[in-house]
Amino acid sequence: MQAAPVFTFRFAAPQDAQTIRSIEFEAGQRFADVGMTGIADGPPMALELVERKIAAREIIVAVADGLTCVGFAMFEPQPTRFYVQELDVLTTHAGQRIGAALIEQVARLARAQQITQLTLSTYRAVPWNAPYYRRLGFREIAEAELDAALIARRDAHMARGLDESKRVFMRRDLA
Structure with a gap:
């Protein structure tokens, strides 16, 4: 019997850039299953953007068994919040709470900087979007609150x- 993988988290390094793009592209393919082929057919993020976010320390990766990058969270620090721009995990590693752990890593980093809120924008009805984030403690932001x-x-x-x-748009207040 094979042991379950051990996941660690760290800031993305320059050598992770292409892997991050591959993870994003693979995650986008899931949108074809819900009729959103425009997203599924889209190209991955530009390499230059990924490299810039890595240099700014705005991507956290999940690493399996100390070797393989299997997911990432990309965020943008703002004065009063961190905006979660992207959260993707390889489908081969889905269901292992890696996405939830990545969000917790971003929340921990935010708290360390006295930031009290995470925000994001996502699809309302896609099961791995708004319903998933609700389970992670996010709530919808009313139009009037934007x-x-x-x-x-x-x-x-x-x-x-x-x-x-x-x-x-959704937000999660950090205690």
Whole structure:
């Protein structure tokens, strides 16, 4: 019987850039199963963006058995919150609470910087999106609660062709 993998977490390193892009691309393929082929057919993040986020220490990776990167959380520090830009785990490692652990790593980092909130934007009805984040303690942000930064992010999503009527902003307050 093979032992269960041991997962560790660390900031992404330059050599992780292509793996992060591959994980994102593979995770995007799941959207074909819910009729969102535009996302499934999309290219991965630009290498330059990933490299910039790595240099800024804004990507945390999950590593299996000290060797293989199997998931990541990418975030953007803001004055009063961390905005979670991306959370992806290889489907071969789904169901092992790696995503939840990555969110906890981001929350721990935020708390260490006296940041009291995580926010994100996600699809309302996709099972591994808003319903998943609700289980992790996030709640929907009402339209009237959106501040200028979140409105600007929503506008940027629309400019990229995302259907914001199917999306929701969420937040998790950190104790």
